[in-house]
Amino acid sequence: MLGSPASGVTVLLGAFGVAALLPLVPALRAFNTARVRGRFLADGDLAAARAAAARGRDQSHTALGYALAVLICAALVWFATANDGAISRTFLRWEFIETAWRSVADAFWVNVKVAVGAEVLVLVFGLLIAIMRLLPGQAGRPLRWIAIGYVDTFRAIPSIIVLYLVGFGLSLAEVPVVKDLPPIWLAIVALTLTYSGYVAEVYRAGIESIHPGQWAAARSLGLSYGMTLRTVIVPQGVRRIVPPLLNDFIGLQKDTALIGVMGVTDAFTQARLTASNVFNLSPVIVVAVLFVVITIPQARFVDRLLAREQRRAGRPS
Structure with a gap:
């Protein structure tokens, strides 16, 4: 058994919370860029709309990359602290x-x-x-x-x-x-x-x-x-x-x-x-x-x- 259910759920919820906060800035930027792209399309400016779409994709990928990185780090922290810190006691005394x-x-x-x-x-x-x-x-x-x-x-x-x-x-x-x-x-x-x-x-x-x-x-x-x-x-x-x-x-x-x-x-x-x-x-x-x-x-x-x-x-x- 890797750890108590309560501690595992706490760490998991904390990981999801941090993962939701860290990529928030690039995600908001991507959302704002999508709105700008919509306005360009409404005005018939296809070149500006394509440029905005490219920026939005980059910002979305950035947000996704941060989210995945945080999830991986959270999983590593959970593994290291599982079973009441047995990993730390075994390898890091x-x-x-x-x-x-x-x-x-x-x-x-x-x-x-x-x-x-x-x-x-x-x-x-x-x-x-x-x-x-x-x-x-x-x-x-x-x-x-x-x-x-x-x-x-x-x-x-x-x-x-x-x-x-x-x-x-x-x-x-x-x-x-x-x-x-x-x-x-x-x-x-x-x-x-x-x-x-x-x-x-x-x-x-x-x-x-x-x-x-x-x-x-x-x-x-x-x-x-x-x-x-x-x-x-x-x-x-x-x-x-x-x-x-x-x-x-x-x-x-x-x-x-x-x-x-x-x-x-x-x-x-x-x-x-x-x-x-x-x-x-x-x-x-x-x-x-x-x-x-x-x-x-x-x-x-x-x-x-x-x-x-x-x-x-x-x-x-």
Whole structure:
């Protein structure tokens, strides 16, 4: 039972009351515009009547948007306060958040280090895989097959499975050099293997988006295939793929919360330990907030880059 009927009805009625008040101004404007449109029609001014009708539709849609937004917010508030505030007591106990904040924030640096290390390696390894897949002719066919197999395999396997296999399998197999790596580096290796498959396809899309005339012009100047890629094609392609590349990196940062499966004490692992001690999930909310803090600025930066590319292409953003 989510809450008592009386409290639920009270919240629901309050939501309807606020929803009726907030869109009142645009609704009144739409009503007044409809009256003006009627007068224009009576006077035979069809152009002014059509303009008034367009304004009225915009004002009506604005009122509807405000009303729906308030209803959604009211539903969220009702859910959060249902069952005598059980949601708040379970996820938002300030004393537990305050207790866990320092230890979780310190452990969060492990997530940041893993994310940054993996992103640097992914940029290099993903580009190599993309170039292998684009190698021309019969000579490049075996390498193209290897690149295709790599991309298909690691995009199909969930990240947590790769982390588990790398974290425990390489040590059990006693692979030289790799077996002595600390768990943090094994986590970086696992995420690099996974996300290089995604980033390789992003690189490939960027390279293939370059007009064939750029290839022809570079080769006509006597540049080799490698020089053409390095000095002409790849620099142009990379500029085009920055937004999708950042989206992949946001996904990589979130997947660092899975490295606890390898025995690494990251922020999520530390929060789970604290939550199990206090029998409350408020410490896990600290981890969620930290990920939001580092992710939202990047997401807005991606939106800004996309808008800039649209302006360059002459499309409305």
